[in-house]
Structures are given as C-alpha cells and as structure tokens.
Amino acid sequence: MQLLRDATVVFRRQVRLNLRNPAWVLLGVAQPILYLVLFAPLLGPIATQIGVENAYTFFVPGLVVQMGLFGALYVGFGLLAEWREGVLEAERVSPASRGALLLGRLGRDVLQLGIQCLVLVGAGYAFGMDAPWSGALAGVGLALLLGAAGSALSNAVALRTRSEEIMAPLVNVVTMPVLLLSGILLPMTLGPGWLRSVSDVMPVRYVVDAVRSAFAGDLAVPAVGIGLAVTGTLLVLGLTAGVLAFRREDT
Amino acid sequence: MIRTRDLRMSFDTGRGRRRRPVDAVRGIDLDVDRGEIVGLLGPNGAGKTTTLRILSTLLRPTSGTVEVCGHDVRTAPREVRRRLGYVAQGGSTSRRARCGDEATDRGMLYGLTRRAARERAHDLFDRLDLGDLWERPTGSLSGGQRRRLEIATALVHRPELVVLDEPTTGLDPQSRANLWDHIRDLRESHGTTVLVTTHYLDEADALSDRLVVVDHGSVVADGTSDALKADLDGDVLTVRLADPSEAGRAALCLRAVLGHAFSPTDDGTLTGPLHAGSGGLAVVVRELDRHDLAVVGLDVRRPTLDDVFLTLTGRSLRDAAA
Ligand SMILES: Nc1ncnc2c1ncn2[C@@H]1O[C@H](COP(=O)(O)OP(=O)(O)OP(=O)(O)O)[C@@H](O)[C@H]1O
Numbered sequence A: 001m002q003l004l005r006d007a008t009v010v011f012r013r014q015v016r017l018n019l020r021n022p023a024w025v026l027l028g029v030a031q032p033i034l035y036l037v038l039f040a041p042l043l044g045p046i047a048t049q050i051g052v053e054n055a056y057t058f059f060v061p062g063l064v065v066q067m068g069l070f071g072a073l074y075v076g077f078g079l080l081a082e083w084r085e086g087v088l089e090a091e092r093v094s095p096a097s098r099g100a101l102l103l104g105r106l107g108r109d110v111l112q113l114g115i116q117c118l119v120l121v122g123a124g125y126a127f128g129m130d131a132p133w134s135g136a137l138a139g140v141g142l143a144l145l146l147g148a149a150g151s152a153l154s155n156a157v158a159l160r161t162r163s164e165e166i167m168a169p170l171v172n173v174v175t176m177p178v179l180l181l182s183g184i185l186l187p188m189t190l191g192p193g194w195l196r197s198v199s200d201v202m203p204v205r206y207v208v209d210a211v212r213s214a215f216a217g218d219l220a221v222p223a224v225g226i227g228l229a230v231t232g233t234l235l236v237l238g239l240t241a242g243v244l245a246f247r248r249e250d251t
Numbered sequence B: 001m002i003r004t005r006d007l008r009m010s011f012d013t014g015r016g017r018r019r020r021p022v023d024a025v026r027g028i029d030l031d032v033d034r035g036e037i038v039g040l041l042g043p044n045g046a047g048k049t050t051t052l053r054i055l056s057t058l059l060r061p062t063s064g065t066v067e068v069c070g071h072d073v074r075t076a077p078r079e080v081r082r083r084l085g086y087v088a089q090g091g092s093t094s095r096r097a098r099c100g101d102e103a104t105d106r107g108m109l110y111g112l113t114r115r116a117a118r119e120r121a122h123d124l125f126d127r128l129d130l131g132d133l134w135e136r137p138t139g140s141l142s143g144g145q146r147r148r149l150e151i152a153t154a155l156v157h158r159p160e161l162v163v164l165d166e167p168t169t170g171l172d173p174q175s176r177a178n179l180w181d182h183i184r185d186l187r188e189s190h191g192t193t194v195l196v197t198t199h200y201l202d203e204a205d206a207l208s209d210r211l212v213v214v215d216h217g218s219v220v221a222d223g224t225s226d227a228l229k230a231d232l233d234g235d236v237l238t239v240r241l242a243d244p245s246e247a248g249r250a251a252l253c254l255r256a257v258l259g260h261a262f263s264p265t266d267d268g269t270l271t272g273p274l275h276a277g278s279g280g281l282a283v284v285v286r287e288l289d290r291h292d293l294a295v296v297g298l299d300v301r302r303p304t305l306d307d308v309f310l311t312l313t314g315r316s317l318r319d320a321a322a
C-alpha cells in the first residue's frame, strides 16, 4: 500500500535525523526520570491525605499522560524548522501521499514518546509502583494515542500559523489549563465543587482517569471506556486537521 | 510538455483593512515542447518563482489552464509530480541530514527501491562533483556544494521535465559550466525537457534553445536569443569622451544627428542604439568633431541579451539581480 510505504520512508528519515542528535535523545530519556525523582517524593507524605496507598501508582499514570500529550504538542516547532529549510516543499512536489508526510512524522513521535513512557514506567516499578504489567501497558497505549492526536494537532497548527511566535503562546494557552485542571498532578476530588465542574469539561481529564484505572488493573470499568472514546475523538479530530493542513496548497 | 493559457495568480496579503491582493502572475501563456531547454528571465518579483511553483503543483493558480507532462495540475497533480523534478530557489535539504541519505530518501519518495535510489544518487554525485560528500551532513557544505546537492536530489527519479529556479546562484564559473553540461547531457541522453530561471544572461544565451522574458507577471518576449537580439534593430553605440563634463552637450549633439536620446554617465560615456540607415558612424564622428568634442573611444557592437532586457523591461538585469 502506497500510503504505508511512503510513510515508512518519511518515518525512517525522521528517526535517523533524531538519532543523529544524541544529546537530544539522552534528554528525552532523562526527562521522565527527573520528574519521578524530583516530584514524586513530594507526593509521598500526602499520599494518605489524598486517599492513595502508593504515591507512585497514582502519580506515574499522570506523568505518562503529561509526557504523551505535552511532548507531542511541541513537535510543530520541528515541522516549522523543516518548512524553513524547504524540506516540506521538496516532499510536497513528490508524488508521496500528503497523509504519508503526516503519518511518517506521527510514527516518529509515537516511537519516541513510547520509549520515554516505557522508561518512566520501568523507573516507576523500580521506585515501588504497584501495577500489573498488562494494565500499565494498556495505560501507556492510551497515552500514546493521545500523543498521536496532540502531535497531529501541533503539526496542523504549525502549518496554519507558519510562525513560532504565534505558536509558542498558543501551546502555552493549551498546556497550562490542561496541566492544572485534568488531575495530572493531584486528584481533582481534592478541590472545591466549582473546580471539579471546570475539570469536567477538560477532555484530557477523562484520559487521565482511564490511564489511572488501567494502571490500577481495572480495565473493565466505565472510566476506561470513556477515556478511550475521548482519545479516539481527539485522534480523529487531530488527524483530520493534520491531513487537511498537509494537503492545502502552499502559500 | 508545458502548456499554460491565461495563467493568473493573485496572493492575498495583509489582514482586515490592510488586506490587498498582489497580482504575481497576470495572464501568462507558456508553451514548452518535449526536449526543449527554455530559459525564463525576468527581474526580481517578475513572477518566475510563482509560475514555477504553479507548474510544480505547489500552488493552485487563481485562474487559467495549466497542463504539465500531459496532465492538468489541478485534476491530476500526482501524475504531474511523478514526472517532474523541481529545484527550488530556496533550498530543499535538512542541515542535519547526510547528503547521501537526503538524495536516497528523495528518490524513494518517488517509488524507487532503496538500492535503485542509492545507485542513481551515487551516479549523480559523481557527475556533479559531489563524490566524496556522501557521508557529510549537508550543513557542513559550502553554498555551491549545497546547491549542487539540491540539484542532484531533484534528479534521482529521472524526471521527464526538470524545473530549476536559479540553479546556478552561488556557483563558481567552473561549477556553472559543469552544470550546463549536465543539463545538456540530460537532454541528449534522456530527452529531458528543462525549464530554468536565471539572472545570468550569458547562461540563458548559452544554455537555452529559447528564452521567455517576463516582467510584472506577463510575458514580454518569447523567442531564440538571436531572434530577440535581431528585434532590437541595429547595433549599440558607445562613445567615450575625453572630458566627462561635456557629456551633457554631447548627448544633445547625438540626439540632433541620430534622433533619439543617449543616456550620459558620470564617467563620460554615452550609450544608445545605432539604427541601420541613420547615416552610420561617420556622421556621428563628424558631428562631434564639429562641436569640438574630443572622443577617446568609440565602440559599435551587436546587442547582447542585456540590451534586449533593458529595452523590454526598462531595467538592466544586473540591477534586477542586485
Ligand atoms: N506567498 C506570497 N504571498 C504574497 N505575495 C507573494 C507570495 N509569493 C510571491 N509574492 C509576490 O509575487 C510577486 C512575484 O514573486 P516571485 O517570487 O514569483 O518573483 P520572481 O520572479 O521569482 O523574483 P526573484 O527574481 O526575486 O526570485 C512578488 O511581488 C512577490 O512579492
């Protein structure tokens, strides 16, 4: 199938480029460990207060979602750099399908986020996280789907705005409320009623809940189904926006 | 191979109240036959790049018909892309990537196997004097090397039609001559059609079978360089005065005898056309002598493309390139 073949060509090129920058690869792996080492200890003392037995079992799923999504939202900056170098235009005069140009890049992002998530989960186990393997893998899988959605969206925004200066504040405007209102760092149940109502409209909150359930070993609960549905919707939206952006004639 | 009719492109610039359209291409009719090498000339902002980007399916024209390699760019862009090689004015490779990888990957996007793409890329590297740069990151190349790499990457899939936007900018004379040889060779051995923009008139003159001059988004001349020069009617006369401060008086005097204005320069030279049947040099010399204007140099030459360009667009191509 031509789409997959073209996407593979793009994917391999992108992975090769990332591997040629070892400092960047190291940073990508070190980042999740730093989170775990520097933030999780703060949670230990208040674990019982927020109603969890094991701070790591609570916190690692949140981190997995945060990494999956936030890492992905920044990939648009890389695409703008490629656009400035004329690489994007060169790929667009080739007969490769526009979808493949996006998919190949999403593949690179998912691969990279996947590795980061696995390092994080592995470290979580080392610190004493208590979660079944199958549940943890399912949780990571869901976070990666969310990451793919975020990456597609970020690419779409990059191609629409064609400007780092517009894109940077835009990404911030999205990440700040998502970080604070989706229960990534602390459970929203701690907050007052109005805060909980606000968090009810944050799609990412449902993904966080689902990933947490998965890590707890509860795969057959409604929360997982809802999280999956929300992620699926975001993915469809992201892919649509991304493909449309790649298809659009250049200016 | 290429056929456009009343091709128009208008860009929207600015937002809200400051919004206004820029008419980059205003009704271009361009025909290029299979196996032809055509040079597209024009000053900065004439619409050359815009035209090439439309032909390469990167831009959708505002109106007009465009057929490239037998297919409509609007309805069958993929068929066009398969057959076309495009060398952009601004570059096409990533600084971090290795030269060989960039060329190979580009070929693979056109459906070549890795092995075939590598083989052809190696071959092109040899021809374009890039032989030992295969493993180098493109960011470490000199400007001219990088330009040649970009040309190589656009040729890996052996396109029927090659569209090059100022391919020789930044190349030294030897690399330029080498590239011309390669372009001619493409035509000889594969029957490749070539459309190339350039600011170098000698290049357009030496390389192209035919020239199309555009200005302000329209074609102002189309023909072989000999035909364009012949259209200029007559030769170009340059008079160098002993005393530069007399240039103004000399210009009046020349106008009286030849019937048209000569543009004086500060260094005391005057240049203008010398039409057949105007009485010739003898009259000019006699007239200048009669007014006590001492002449240290007198030159009559056939018009160059630069003169053609100046006449057609009112601008010298050298100014335009600056
Ligand atoms: N994306 C765009 N948006 C707005 N205006 C544009 C755009 N691209 C080109 N133009 C305008 O269209 C006109 C033609 O530009 P074009 O790049 O085709 O010129 P050119 O002949 O290639 O010039 P040069 O010799 O400098 O490369 C210019 O006035 C330019 O400013």
Ligand SMILES: [Mg+2]
Pocket (backbone or CB within 6 Å): B048, B049, B050, B089, B165
């Ligand atoms: Mg141009």
